[in-house]
Amino acid sequence: MVKSQILLHLDTDALPSVFDRVVAVDAGVEHIFSYSGVTPTNVMALVHGCIFTRGPADLKSTAIFIGGSDVAAGDALLVAVQKHFVIDFGLTVSVMLDSNGSNTTAAAAVLAASRHLDLKSAKSLILGGTGPVGQRCARLLAEEGGLVRIGSRTIDRAEAICDAIRVQVPKANVEAVATASSNDAPDALDGCDLVIAAGAPGVVLLPKRHRVNCKSLKVAIDLNGVPPEGIEGIGLGDKAKNRDDMHCYGALGIGGTKMKVHKAALGELFLRHDATLNVTAIYAIARTI
Amino acid sequence: MVKSQILLHLDTDALPSVFDRVVAVDAGVEHIFSYSGVTPTNVMALVHGCIFTRGPADLKSTAIFIGGSDVAAGDALLVAVQKHFVIDFGLTVSVMLDSNGSNTTAAAAVLAASRHLDLKSAKSLILGGTGPVGQRCARLLAEEGGLVRIGSRTIDRAEAICDAIRVQVPKANVEAVATASSNDAPDALDGCDLVIAAGAPGVVLLPKRHRVNCKSLKVAIDLNGVPPEGIEGIGLGDKAKNRDDMHCYGALGIGGTKMKVHKAALGELFLRHDATLNVTAIYAIARTI
Amino acid sequence: MVKSQILLHLDTDALPSVFDRVVAVDAGVEHIFSYSGVTPTNVMALVHGCIFTRGPADLKSTAIFIGGSDVAAGDALLVAVQKHFVIDFGLTVSVMLDSNGSNTTAAAAVLAASRHLDLKSAKSLILGGTGPVGQRCARLLAEEGGLVRIGSRTIDRAEAICDAIRVQVPKANVEAVATASSNDAPDALDGCDLVIAAGAPGVVLLPKRHRVNCKSLKVAIDLNGVPPEGIEGIGLGDKAKNRDDMHCYGALGIGGTKMKVHKAALGELFLRHDATLNVTAIYAIARTI
Numbered sequence: 001m002v003k004s005q006i007l008l009h010l011d012t013d014a015l016p017s018v019f020d021r022v023v024a025v026d027a028g029v030e031h032i033f034s035y036s037g038v039t040p041t042n043v044m045a046l047v048h049g050c051i052f053t054r055g056p057a058d059l060k061s062t063a064i065f066i067g068g069s070d071v072a073a074g075d076a077l078l079v080a081v082q083k084h085f086v087i088d089f090g091l092t093v094s095v096m097l098d099s100n101g102s103n104t105t106a107a108a109a110v111l112a113a114s115r116h117l118d119l120k121s122a123k124s125l126i127l128g129g130t131g132p133v134g135q136r137c138a139r140l141l142a143e144e145g146g147l148v149r150i151g152s153r154t155i156d157r158a159e160a161i162c163d164a165i166r167v168q169v170p171k172a173n174v175e176a177v178a179t180a181s182s183n184d185a186p187d188a189l190d191g192c193d194l195v196i197a198a199g200a201p202g203v204v205l206l207p208k209r210h211r212v213n214c215k216s217l218k219v220a221i222d223l224n225g226v227p228p229e230g231i232e233g234i235g236l237g238d239k240a241k242n243r244d245d246m247h248c249y250g251a252l253g254i255g256g257t258k259m260k261v262h263k264a265a266l267g268e269l270f271l272r273h274d275a276t277l278n279v280t281a282i283y284a285i286a287r288t289i
Numbered sequence: 290m291v292k293s294q295i296l297l298h299l300d301t302d303a304l305p306s307v308f309d310r311v312v313a314v315d316a317g318v319e320h321i322f323s324y325s326g327v328t329p330t331n332v333m334a335l336v337h338g339c340i341f342t343r344g345p346a347d348l349k350s351t352a353i354f355i356g357g358s359d360v361a362a363g364d365a366l367l368v369a370v371q372k373h374f375v376i377d378f379g380l381t382v383s384v385m386l387d388s389n390g391s392n393t394t395a396a397a398a399v400l401a402a403s404r405h406l407d408l409k410s411a412k413s414l415i416l417g418g419t420g421p422v423g424q425r426c427a428r429l430l431a432e433e434g435g436l437v438r439i440g441s442r443t444i445d446r447a448e449a450i451c452d453a454i455r456v457q458v459p460k461a462n463v464e465a466v467a468t469a470s471s472n473d474a475p476d477a478l479d480g481c482d483l484v485i486a487a488g489a490p491g492v493v494l495l496p497k498r499h500r501v502n503c504k505s506l507k508v509a510i511d512l513n514g515v516p517p518e519g520i521e522g523i524g525l526g527d528k529a530k531n532r533d534d535m536h537c538y539g540a541l542g543i544g545g546t547k548m549k550v551h552k553a554a555l556g557e558l559f560l561r562h563d564a565t566l567n568v569t570a571i572y573a574i575a576r577t578i
Numbered sequence: 579m580v581k582s583q584i585l586l587h588l589d590t591d592a593l594p595s596v597f598d599r600v601v602a603v604d605a606g607v608e609h610i611f612s613y614s615g616v617t618p619t620n621v622m623a624l625v626h627g628c629i630f631t632r633g634p635a636d637l638k639s640t641a642i643f644i645g646g647s648d649v650a651a652g653d654a655l656l657v658a659v660q661k662h663f664v665i666d667f668g669l670t671v672s673v674m675l676d677s678n679g680s681n682t683t684a685a686a687a688v689l690a691a692s693r694h695l696d697l698k699s700a701k702s703l704i705l706g707g708t709g710p711v712g713q714r715c716a717r718l719l720a721e722e723g724g725l726v727r728i729g730s731r732t733i734d735r736a737e738a739i740c741d742a743i744r745v746q747v748p749k750a751n752v753e754a755v756a757t758a759s760s761n762d763a764p765d766a767l768d769g770c771d772l773v774i775a776a777g778a779p780g781v782v783l784l785p786k787r788h789r790v791n792c793k794s795l796k797v798a799i800d801l802n803g804v805p806p807e808g809i810e811g812i813g814l815g816d817k818a819k820n821r822d823d824m825h826c827y828g829a830l831g832i833g834g835t836k837m838k839v840h841k842a843a844l845g846e847l848f849l850r851h852d853a854t855l856n857v858t859a860i861y862a863i864a865r866t867i
Contacts, residue, residue: 013334015324015327015331015335017334017338018297018335018336018338018339019334019337019341019342020338021322021338022338022339022351023342025293025320026342034322259342
């Protein structure tokens with residue numbers, strides 16, 4: 001008899017995310033065990049409870065989802081979780097990481113861009129490119145093959161992210177650009193087909209006049225969900241909306257796709273007992289939707 | 290496809306109420322997400338997880354229940370929860386408040402009284418009328434239209450509650466009475482059809498001789514579940530039991546109705562996406578049972 | 579209509595056991611309410627939530643499972659839970675205690691031994707006999723009727739456990755043996771049919787040469803799941819494996835039976851509203867599998 005699906009929901013915050021639980025219910029997961037305050041230190045028994053309860057043939061019916069608002073804490077937890085697997089005996093379960101929705105959001109944003117551009121040759125600028133979502137967008141675009149400019153207020157941080165991506169993606173064609181003020185925008189945007197704003201809320205990263213003046217620009221995606229817009233003039237609900245001869249997406253416009261990606265990834269978790277769904281794997285799933 | 294029902298159970302105590310979870314299961318709710326230690330400060334992300342996960346058409350399948358032993362904390366949490374709704378976009382879910390069972394208990398008690406009395410013209414005395422359940426009973430009776438006397442050991446507190454009820458129910462006919470000792474009972478009871486004891490456990494609020502001597506009294510309801518009785522001579526399990534020519538109810542006698550009211554209210558939550566089930570709405574539901 | 583099954587899972591640790599939740603799901607329990615950090619001080623409302631929500635006829639559909647890594651804390655919690663039942667009114671639910679898996683492990687170990695030995699007359703040595711699992715094995719064997727030697731590094735502790743078992747099992751034939759070093763093993767083992775190692779991980783309690791030299795020995799069970807073996811030469815996965823002319827069991831070999839016992843015991847919980855499934859009752863269930 002097939003075991004019922006159990007999702008171990010590990011959250012690094014003080015209260016486990018309602019958002020992630022609702023999505024899991026809507027993805028059809030039968031049992032969700034939510035834990036909050038999970039750290040590399042206290043996670044061992046939780047992982048052992050997954051791998052030592054069902055036989056190897058049934059382990060694909062148990063899976064782990066890592067969430068929480070702190071993306072770095074989620075990254076560290078993923079490493080700790082997989083350290084407690086007993087790989088030699090096949091005692092592993094699939095794991096998905098989506099702290100703060102960063103992986104599914106980045107996958108949905110790049111998927112949206114791919115509908116209008118050939119990402120193998122496109123030139124992209126990521127504003128707020130050193131934050132968790134920005135980094136992930138940059139990595140996915142670098143894997144697609146085009147030139148990716150990573151914008152940050154401090155060039156050193158942008159360079160550091162470029163270096164990290166080059167390690168993850170040897171063929172990456174990435175470059176750091178300083179975007180300390182909006183006066184830097186024209187240079188950073190020069191020749192770009194795509195701009196994604198993934199910065200902190202409350203800051204206009206790209207004023208409308210610079211966006212409109214960039215004649216090469218075909219797609220503009222603003223992932224900021226709280227006014228003012230990160231890319232001036234884009235509506236929260238824009239979904240491939242034509243503004244000033246470019247395809248525009250706002251946070252809610254991307255959000256619907258993000259939700260589909262999230263659910264599809266949860267479904268994939270239960271097909272195997274050894275998947276690691278980090279940003280690249282989640283984007284691969286997104287492309288099949 | 291209709292989304293499955295999710296009840297977000299927000300408890301202000303350190304451990305989420307087992308009682309409220311069992312009732313939710315027995316009311317047929319499919320998924321219950323229980324959170325404890327919830328405060329106005331940490332509730333925002335929980336509410337956003339409700340309203341930003343399902344489309345507006347499906348939001349009636351998600352609802353919020355607020356419980357916990359501290360009624361004032363529950364009141365404050367209800368305000369905070371609804372502050373995080375995005376009403377302009379229709380992003381709301383239904384909410385039920387029943388901290389310490391106060392709303393369902395008050396509704397069940399007044400419903401019981403209504404089976405024997407015409408509440409439009411009845412005269413009522415609420416002993417322990419300044420506590421959470423007493424206040425709610427008084428408010429419901431005031432809405433029905435009869436005279437309501439609110440008894441308290443300190444007349445000032447009773448006056449304050451009267452003032453509050455007059456704000457909530459403009460037509461209210463309420464008056465404060467001092468019931469510092471049981472010697473005050475004959476005056477307070479004078480001409481009353483109904484007495485409800487809703488005081489703290491361990492105190493006899495109405496000695497038997499005063500109750501029996503009040504010839505106008507037709508219904509006596511004691512909501513105290515722990516001996517000694519709040520109204521002397523009433524049994525814990527009394528349910529419309531005739532004692533001394535009046536209809537008597539004890540805490541367990543009201544409890545069965547309270548449970549039905551609680552389940553019916555949970556069912557109502559999922560019919561709309563914008564209901565607020567506070568004491569008045571819960572009483573309206575109780576009347577349809 | 580039959581109420582759906584609710585298991586109140588009370589854990590004395592800071593995070594509720596994933597292991598116990600998965601087993602409950604796989605035993606077919608419909609709703610599992612997991613609580614962590616449960617103590618005799620905060621458990622009353624949780625118990626009341628069980629017994630005051632469903633009518634007496636339905637109370638068998640609610641049950642309590644007590645777990646957590648601290649066996650003594652679990653024992654204390656069981657006492658506290660049952661103190662809050664209202665026995666005179668039949669307001670009780672069934673309770674199972676299995677802190678750290680100690681009861682199901684002991685039951686599975688003794689069940690394994692019973693397949694090869696007549697426990698009424700067998701002589702047994704329990705190494706690490708003063709720990710939680712060792713004590714429980716000793717008690718079950720004493721109830722079966724054979725001689726049971728309880729080995730401990732300090733003879734005083736072994737004597738104390740013997741005294742405790744004599745109180746629980748008046749017919750018990752138990753004796754304390756000092757097993758401070760492996761040099762004590764030959765004397766302690768003398769004439770034994772069965773040896774069970776239930777000590778702390780990381781210590782070899784019985785070197786291979788002593789085991790092989792004990793010609794009376796027919797069954798050797800090592801409950802230690804972490805290398806090195808508690809009984810040298812026994813494999814983790816041994817399940818009635820013949821080694822040196824004796825039937826050998828390792829922790830994983832016992833583990834499969836333990837899991838079946840655990841699930842069967844959970845099933846029994848919901849047949850009545852007043853069962854107490856401690857080690858003796860769990861062993862009785864194990865014998866029916």
